Amino acid sequence: PILVSQKGTIFTVQRINIILKEVKKKYRLKIKNFSCHSLRKTFGRQVYNMNSDNAELALVKLMELFNHSSVAITKRYLGLRQEEILQTYDCLSF
Incomplete structure (x- = not known):
């Protein structure tokens, strides 16, 4: 608790x-x-935004924390649009 x-x-x-x-x-x-739900969702979005350098790991950790069955569900829950996800990948350098 x-x-x-x-x-x-x-x-x-x-x-x-x-x-x-x-x-x-x-x-x-x-x-x-x-509400509790809006705070939970805001927390998840903040974690994702603050970890843009390692977005996939952040999504996996949030998936586990939120007890979602897949990263896709977590993405949808956080309201991530495809272009936001692509922008995150554009920032990566190899």
Whole structure:
């Protein structure tokens, strides 16, 4: 478990989503989707973007972390378009 309350209980996804909704309202955040899922997806995209020099390895690690059955599913999940992937390969030098 990643998030544990002060009482030692594990926060459910639903409870975390409620907390995120309260934070969004309290701080008037202009974020369309603010949930566990959107944070997970944003984390994955950031990992991919920060590792453009080794994009394939980043995708394999994210695939494992997200428990996806293939790299293709992870690419689709992160919303990677084919041209972005090709741009990453263009940066490589042999």
